[in-house]
């Protein structure tokens with residue numbers, strides 16, 4: 235089994251989730267975790283699983299994540315199992331109402347990432363997932379690393 239977890243991260247929160255997913259997914263020999271700007275196209279060859287995650291920025295994946303996804307040729311992910319995740323602000327009462335409204339309307343990074351992976355031939359495994367930060371720069375909400383590990387196991391069993 236060969237898997238890659240690809241992430242972007244400004245403040246380290248998405249990286250922590252990516253590494254928790256990688257650790258739960260398999261051994262260091264089977265699973266590698268890279269920041270999106272370190273990935274060359276030939277590194278995507280022969281993978282069984284590709285999992286991509288991004289911080290949500292303006293209701294979308296980050297610019298680096300978008301350019302990484304855009305650079306994957308169509309059909310490159312044929313036969314590969316894929317999954318997508320993001321990190322996002324926990325929409326508590328502290329978040330202004332109009333922002334909560336906009337987030338409801340325009341969503342998060344996870345679904346566009348999965349759509350893009352599927353467009354390149356990837357095979358969907360589990361629904362995309364969002365992991366919560368308490369503020370823009372973090373920290374992650376309590377229990378999110380454990381939830382990430384559990385989500386990784388779901389992908390393997392899908």
Ligand SMILES: Cc1cc2nc3c(=O)[nH]c(=O)nc-3n(C[C@H](O)[C@H](O)[C@H](O)COP(=O)(O)O)c2cc1C
Pocket residue numbers: 242243244245246247248249289290291292293294321322323324337367369370371372
């Ligand atoms: C410019 C900017 C835009 C953001 N836009 C959103 C957003 O639309 N929805 C959301 O839930 N969080 C938003 N956030 C919060 C980020 O999702 C949060 O900073 C990120 O999850 C932290 O992950 P990182 O440490 O890996 O960068 C935004 C943060 C910044 C700085």
